[in-house]
Amino acid sequence: MTTLDPTARRSLVVSNLICLASMVIWSAGLPAADLIIPHMPPIALTACRALLAAAVLLPIWWMIEGGKVVLGANWLRGAWVGFVTLGLASFFVIIALQYNDPVTVAIVSAIMPVIGILLECLADHRPFTRALAVGLVLSVAGGLIAVSGADGEVSFGIGVLAALASVTFYTWGSRETVKAFPDLTPLGRSTITIAGGAIVATLAALADGTLRGHWPDWAAIGWVEFGGLAAFSIGSMAIAQLLWIVSVGRIGIGAASMHMNAVPFYVMLMVFLMGGPWNWAQTVGAAIVVTGAAIAQGLIGGKRA
Template sequence: MTTAAFVPSPRNDRVSANLACIVSMLVWAAGFPIADELLKTLPALTVTLLRMSLAALFLLPVWIVVDGPSRVRGAAWGRGLWVGAVGFGLGSFLLIFAQSRTDGVTVAVICAAMPVAGIALECLFDRRRLTWRIVAGLILSVMGGMAVYAARMGHIDFGLGALAALVSIFVYCWGSRASVTALPGHSAMARTALTIIGAALGIVAAQLAWQALGGEPVAWARIGMREWNLFAIYAIGSLALSQLLFLIGVAGLGIGIASMHMNIAPFYVMLFALALGGGWSWGQGVGAAIVAAGVIISQGRNGRRTA
């Protein structure tokens, strides 16, 4: 697999990449409570299957319209499908499985480690040098993320579900990075659509293999209009749109710094709740400020993007 070099990113590009990450996290955060609802009646594999399939069916025609049929035909389908099946198919299943064994808050707490995984992958594959800014930003991001999540913690079960969530973090970070480095010359839309299609095909294959081994088939009878509505939001908004924006952020900042934005997601959830009459949490507010400081410090004069 080829690895794109990291070069300094112009300031305007970094601002756009950070804004893309912010909006991505706003949309992504809505997925946790939706997944909790769907997992009450459906197994993790079915939830992953329908989420990925709906997202792929939505993204493919949009990709054709945006980039044109010729570019779609000429895309690096082999690499894209492989990255999608492993990075986002396996990664998403492990995350949803983890949530089925715990809850959305527990999984969100574990996601605070995402920047650690992102920076580790950049050091391993891209020879990123750990400057004091990166280290300080990483520490602040994780500390702030834990503070944000701690304000919402309930019962935390660090068992098999937590292990699955930890593995999913590294798999997802690898997939996000590979979506950029393995598909040079592709638009953000192409990278998103191609990898999500790969994820959907990978999960379809997993479902067929599961049924062939005697596992439970898709329980269509349990899926009514309410579930389809939830899946539409979960697939198109919390996955397709969020992933497109996140990959724009990864291309401009690198997976390490882009993943720091994930630790502020629960704060956005609180803001939505506040707008609807909910209460303010100083714990989340302070934690979000710490994460934001970490993101700003980590970039400084060392903002990076993939070429």
Template sequence: MLQPRRLTTLSANLICMASMLVWAAGLPAAELLIGPLTPLPLTALRMLTALALLLPLWLALEGLQSLRRASWTRGLFVGGIGFGLGAYLLVSAQSLTDPITIAVITAAMPVIGITLECLLDGRRLSGALILGVALSLCGGLISYGGKLGSGGFGIGALMAVVSVVCYTWGSRATVKSFPDLSPLGRATVTLAGATAVTTLAAGLQVSLGGPYPDWSAIGLPQIVALLIYGIGALAVSQVLWIISVGHLGIGVASLHGNATPFYVMIFLVMLGGSWSWTQALAAGIVVLGVLVAQGRMPRRTAETIRRDNPMS
């Protein structure tokens, strides 16, 4: 099994930023896929695309023994709920709203992540941590800029919130449930679980008379978008994310999520959109919040927390 070299806190934060940046690229890409593909088949295809890269890569790098040692049943549970259900709700939410709305709602992630650490890991709240979260939330609200996209606070926004809860729980559970696997192995096992659940659900939906994908509307732009959405914004992003969560903990890692609207804006600018200095300022405030939260809070990695709380 390949174990990553010990990361510095700076390296872990840069990896987390890279994960969010790559993930943000998937939101505009999803816009090309929502319509020809309904949320459940799209989620299943995205998972299959990611798994098609990660599973052979894991086998090639770490060998068959690593795959045999993995708890695939646990991966089915954690991946199915955390990433399968979470991803389906995210796609459903975006089909009812827009990319900026989805990105802004991820502002709830630090609160959810730190709440989980306090309840399950015995994390102590400190003034610096609270201030860091407040700055991160402030950055998210500034990027909101007085309007929440075109969807408002409807069912789509509610789905996005539940999706964030699932994903946050799943991220923590991935690190905690597979301590003997590498980040690549952790990501692959849980994505395999998510793939199994979403593929089965999509097949069941179609067999019961649900909406069928419009394959005739799938051309080269949609295929490229699926590769970005599945390989970049899921496979690559997920491995980077699990690395950062394993070092920083879900609470601090999730603070980075509030810079996502800025990253989405960057990709929209590349597609012809306009630059927003307000969102650039908001991203700077989020980064400041991340630095404040880590500058004074105890730097406890997931491994340290596990040693201190063996029953968690």
């Protein structure tokens, strides 16, 4: 067993605390999104969310690192990675929240480590082991149990598939954000993908509004709804994404994605503190998902897969 020196141990602890903070802030955005989702079409909400996040990060990046760095960055690549990482991922999470409650979406999102391992198998030729297979089965089973125990009408099709699509795009995009911009700082990587994604999402939203008349219901959006949008945008996207990219750059996508397993508990606790019920089916489902992801990563039952 390798023994870490005090400096390395402190660095590892700080990196994991940064990742934990990212997950907590991201989790808070899921219940907040319920305040704005009824009043904005998914594509328009995706665009507004990315635009608000970019409006916060872009001036900070410019002031800290200078216009030369900002203008000299690969914006075309940033638009592509941002479109996948935050555009498509955000769009599908909004669709998922329309069909399922925030806790269920968070539980489905907790299989992110398993999806990350699958991407590594395809991209890096990582072997598909028995532990990985067991982890995948348990993760899917736990997600189904969580969905079946959610309150109200739950879609076993669109809602769950949208959540899975969101996690898949976000996992791929997180790896690509770090790999595609090796010369940029975490602030630069986060900002260029968010701003790039915002440009693409805005064009899509304008086309959707022009061609199909899907515009936000501005008359229904007051301070409360705008507060939900701000939490979903500035908090759950700008701040959480910056902290997330910092942690991915330090400890890698595999270790960072393990923290996603705790998201269902953060969301469930937030909903409970806001007066919502405690759902034991979702608790059991979350526990099974966490167990499956842990087995797939080799944290339970032997060596790392």
